Amino acid sequence: MTQLEHAAARGELSRPKFFDPALEALWERGKQHELAYVEHLRAQGLSSVVIDGVDITEEAVAQTIAAMRAGVDVIVQGALRGGSWAGRADILQRVDTPSDLGDWSYEAADTKLARETKGGTVLQLCLYSELIGEVQGTMPVFASVIPPWTDFAPERYRLADFAAYHRQVKQGLLGTIGTEQPAQTYPEPTSNCDICNWSTRCDKQRRDDDHLCLVAGISSMQIAELKDHGVTTATALAELPLPLQWKPERGSKESLTRVREQARIQLETRASGELRYELLAPVVGFGLNCLPEPCDGDIFLDFEGDSFVGQHGLEYLLGFHFREKGEPQYRGLWALDRAAEKAAFETFIDFVLERMKLFPQLHVYHYGGYEPGALKRLMGRYGTREDELDSLLRGLVFVDLLSVVRHSLRAGVESYSIKKLEPLYGYVRDASLPDANLALNRLQVSLELNDAAGILPEDKQTVEAYNRDDCVSTEALRDWLEAERAKLIARGIEVTRPEAGESGPSEGLSEWLERITPLIEQLTADVPVDPEERSAEQHARWLLANLLEWHRREEKATWWEYFRLSDLSADELIDERAGLAGLTFLETVGGTAKCPIDRYSFPVQEADIRAGKGLRAQGGQTLGTAEDISREQRTIDIKKASAMADEHPAAVFVHEHVPSKPMQESLVRLATHVCEHGMAEGEAYQAARDMLMRVAPRITDGSAVRLDGEKPLDAGVRIGPLISAGVLPIQGPPGTGKTHTGGHMICELVRQGKKVGIVANGHEVIRNLLNKVIEVAEETDTPLICIQKPKGGSKEDATDRLRFAKKSNAEVFAALNADCSVAGGTAWLWSTEDAFESLDVLFVDEAAQMSLANVLAVSQAAKTLVLLGDPQQLDQPMQGSHPDGTGCSALDHLLSGKQTIAPDEGLFLDVT
Ligand code: SF4
Structure with a gap:
């Protein structure tokens, strides 16, 4: 693109005119977001000026500089120029840092629609900041991105962190365009091509x-x-x-x-x-072998969705086709807002379950993975019909015909979209595709601009006809595949039907639901549906009610992912990060005759498999554990389960499931307590209740979290013992010494006679903080002994300072009652009933990676919780989708959309 744009700038090419309504909508939404942010700033009484136009003219640059010199608070679309670089920043915002302009200077802010800030945005801000620096004589320290759906809470970026990369990219660009003989490039397809002005030209090439x-x-x-x-x-x-x-x-x-x-x-x-096609030789478990026996009750499903509507996107039409006494029926459930989206989802699930009473063998056919994915998202988002959908998924009621097609035939098409295959089975659409595309675009533009009332009735009709075509075409494809299957059988080739999935509620589910349903009802009885109308106490109860099912949602998602991966061929597993394919057995490198460690080579592929992970063979059977993996040598050592000792699979995938019963039970105990005593009353479960209500740290002497001029470490050590109950969040970007601070705080607490626990997602993280505690204890002569509940199978020996509870949790609690002052273990230790208030203070390390649900579950172990974390780190990887506000980490919950913790809400480590 750079070469094409450069050629256009030199006048050698004319830039193509490209009108895309979707792109226009994107532009319009961007503009609305920028305007809304400016209004938000004006509402705070800030002065503002808009630099008119879009080009970077001398006049626009002069107006911008004049506004900066005058000290206007907010300069919108400021035009900046310096040397051969120029740009228009969305917002220049006045800050109190002195510069050549006076007691003030400016920082750049960009309003962006993307949910995740891309590298290009930060580079753009680096450039604007450099140009601002030239005007004001001093380089801004920060720049901001204003993402959508955050109440305009800015994401702050420290420019020095990106300066080296910015310089390198600039040099690269100058090297590319500053030469008479530009390097030869080729328009390899990228994700940007769909919205690129040059796409027609590149496609032709x-x-x-x-x-x-x-x-x-x-x-x-x-x-x-x-x-x-x-x-x-x-x-x-x-x-x-x-x-x-x-x-x-x-x-x-x-x-x-x-x-x-x-x-x-x-x-x-x-x-x-x-159009040519040929059938592939049937493979057990794939392709035509996955077609269930047709049934009169079968349903053919198709969603229309738009991921750019609101914060989470909107499944605005859920359409399905079925037959009533042989006659085709179609239902299109429109959802132009959230309430209707929830209702459409519930109506569909209820319809399927009701129909299954008449046709127990029915299946729901769809083309591609979008439909089950959308149903799972809706289930998680609204926390409704969870067990119903789970039973349909476990019952293998959904049938993906794209997967059947991929494994059963090869066709002369450039893409296996259903529309491209229709000539094979002679399906002729009612709705013309160009008309439908225009109607889809217009309708989605209205939804994205929050103007559902502006949707034309004829567009709705066209989109519904298009959706009906997709549903009916899915049935026609299924019938054609059935006919092809029959031909194969007629030629004497064996083609089987898939086995039925599980039916009925899973074991123990009814009992569990009987226990939590009354709790959920009581917690949410008087809570308004609209979060805006809830008090803090009501919202806290709503969160707790929806967190009771958090672990089960995660477990369900883990199993759905397992079923999905089990259905993939070795060829498909090569494209999965959880998979490793193309394995060739090399030799046995260790283990025992019963459970050998076998080494396999594998070809280059992107895989996220690490030592210690549990592995399944292609098809889903338990294989063993990844003992070691070398990406340089491209080998993996697999410690085999005895049943698979002699098997050499062509592909494997990671699947691990550790039941989270202790955490679930701990949340039930917390919910029971809140139901009996209220959210705001009493002393038990103070940390959990403060966490849910986002109560600021309760410092017993009433002093500030950090005193004037006090170093962050000194503040932490001072206030740690002053919090007798509640939560203290400590936020520290990389290099600010979170572990160091934690180590010193723990030693001080121990010196004051407290029992302290450490929890984190992984044993290594816990050990790292324990090591730091021991290091500080040695330096400060603090008499202190630690105990850790290590990973199963640990062979490490105890030292004077560190013991291990290798046999049971009880060893930890006995040690805490004896001579140990500090204990480390995962959430499985601290959520147990025996751990209840066994500590004075529990430190949660890497709290930005630990879910709110798990932190609440472990919080019962202590009166006070200290969260150490950095929100810039990745969140805890979660599998399931959860109702709003319950799928985040503990630290993100407390930050509530803010980038940094407020001075009265926690301790911010700002010194590297
Ligand atoms: S269409 Fe794709 S390859 Fe061509 S210039 Fe645009 S982004 Fe690059």
Whole structure:
């Protein structure tokens, strides 16, 4: 793109005119967000000026500089220029840092729609800041991004952290455009192509060149591999001799053979002018073997959704087709707002369950993974029909026909979208696709701009007709696949039906629901649906009620992911970060005869598998544990389970499930207490209740969290013992010494006779803080002994300062009652009933990575909770979707959208 834009700037190319209503909507939404932010600033009494126009003219630059010199609080669309660089910043905001302008200076702020700030945005802000620095004689220290849906809470970026990268990118750009002979580049497809002005030109070039990306399903890794072997066109790939003459560095021989055959059939289709297809040999568990017996009650489902509506997107039309006495019926459940979206989801799930009473064998067919994903999201978002959907998923009621197609046939199409396949089974759509695309675009623009009333009735009709076509086409495809299946059987080829899934509620579920349903009802009885109308106490109860099911939602999502991965072929697992495919057995490198450690090689692939992770073989059977993995050597050592000692799978995937019963039970005890005693009363569960209500630290002598001129470490050590109950959050960006602060605070607490616990997501993190505590204790001559509940199987020996509770939790509590002052363990230790108030203070390390649900579950172990964390770190990886406000980390809950903790709400470590 840089080369094309540069050529356009030199006048060698004309920039294409590109009108995309979706892009226009994006632009319009961006503008609205910027205006809303400016209004928000004006409402605070800040003065503002708007620099008119869009170009960076001399006049606009002069007006901007004049406004900066005059000290206007907010300069909108400030025009900046310096040397060969120029730009228009959304907002220049006055700050109290002195500069050549006077007692003030400016920082840049950009209003962005993206939910996650991209590197390009920060680079843009670096450039604006540099240009601001030239005007005011001093470089701003920070710049901000104002993301949507955060009540305009800015994300602050310290410019010095990005300066080196900014310089490097600038130099690279100057090197690219500053030369007479620009480097040769090729328009390899990227995610930006869909919204790029140059897309028509680049697409034409790829077609003219017969580029490899035109082959359906080919990956960039495969393209790179093929290019290394001189295969640069789809035609060359189609003509590549089989079997493959080389051992691929990236991917497997099988996957390259698959794309070679795909290229061949596309070429044959191109040459003959008619869509060619061929059936693949059936593989057990895949393709046509996954088609269940058709049933009169079958349902064909399709969603229309827009991920840019509101904070979470909107599934604005849930359509399904079925037959009533053989006659086609279609229902389109429109959802133009949240309440209707929830109602549509519930109506559909209720419809399926009601219909299953008549047709117990029915299935819900869909094309691609979007529909079950959307149903799971809606279930999580609204916390409704959770067990009903879970039973449908476990019952394998949903059938993905895209997966069936992928594994059962090869067609001469560039993409396996249902529309491209329709010529195969002769489906003719009622709604014209170009009309439908325009109607979809207009409708989504209205939704994205929060103008549902502006949707044209004829657009709704067209979109509904389009959705009905998708549903009916899914049925036609299913019928055609059934006919192809029958042909194979007629030729004597065995094709099976899938086994039925589980039915009925899972074991123990009814009993669990009987226990928590009354608690949820009591906690939420008087809580308004609209969060804006809730008091802090009501919102805290609502959170607690919705957290009772948090672990079960996570577990369900873990199992759904397991079922999804189990259904993938080795070829598909190569594209999964949880998977590792193309395994070749090399040798046995250890273990025992019963449980050997086997070494396998694997081809280059992106996989997130680390030592210690539990592995399943392709298909889902328990295989063992990853003992070691070397990305340089491309080998993995797998410690086998005895049942799989002699098996050598072609692919594996990570699946781990540790039941979270102690945490669930701890939350039930907390909820029971709140139901009996109220959220704000009494002394028990003070830390949990303060956490839910976001109560500021209760410092017994009434002093500030940090005194004037006090160092953060000194403040932590001073106030630690002064908090007799409640929560103290300590936020520290990298390099500000969170562990150091924690170590000193714990030693001080021990010196004052307190019992202290440490919890974190992982044993290593806990150990790291324990080590720091011991280090500080040595330095300060603090008599202190620690105990850790280590990872199962630990063979480490105790030292004078550190013991291990290898057999049971009880060892930890006995030690705390004897001579140990500090104990470390995971949430499974501190959530148990025996741990209740066994400590004075519990430190949660890496609290930005520990879920609110788990921190609440462990909080019962102590009167006081200290959260150590950095919100810039990744959140705890969560599998499930949860109702708003319950799917976050403990620290994010307390920060409530703010980037930094307020001075009276916690301690901010601001010294590196
Ligand atoms: S269409 Fe894609 S490849 Fe072409 S310039 Fe745009 S982003 Fe680059």
